[in-house]
Amino acid sequence: MEIKSIITDNFDSCYVCGRPRQQFHHIIGAAYRKKSEKYGLIIPICEECHREVHDSPDQELNKRLKAIAEADFIQIYSYEAWMENFHKNFL
Numbered sequence: 001m002e003i004k005s006i007i008t009d010n011f012d013s014c015y016v017c018g019r020p021r022q023q024f025h026h027i028i029g030a031a032y033r034k035k036s037e038k039y040g041l042i043i044p045i046c047e048e049c050h051r052e053v054h055d056s057p058d059q060e061l062n063k064r065l066k067a068i069a070e071a072d073f074i075q076i077y078s079y080e081a082w083m084e085n086f087h088k089n090f091l
């Protein structure tokens with residue numbers, strides 16, 4: 001799969017902490033995984049931050065990344081397009 005991201009051009013470093021990238025994270029996952037790929041809602045991430053996104057009980061990082069993704073998407077497309085595709089406002 002060719003990775004596309006509207007959030008960052010730097011695929012070498014973890015988007016969250018700046019350490020070397022080990023993985024990629026789909027910001028809107030599960031049923032929206034394919035749409036995340038289509039619209040570039042993907043970030044490079046290190047293993048530790050990736051665990052935090054998915055497993056942290058407070059979901060703080062997960063919510064923060066979703067808000068960033070929505071804001072960046074809206075800059076390119078529109079809020080209406082966001083809601084049509086992802087059905088939930090994170091801002």
Ligand SMILES: [Zn+2]
Binds near residue numbers: 016017045046049
């Ligand atoms: Zn990291």
Ligand SMILES: [Zn+2]
Binds near residue numbers: 024026053054
């Ligand atoms: Zn992930």
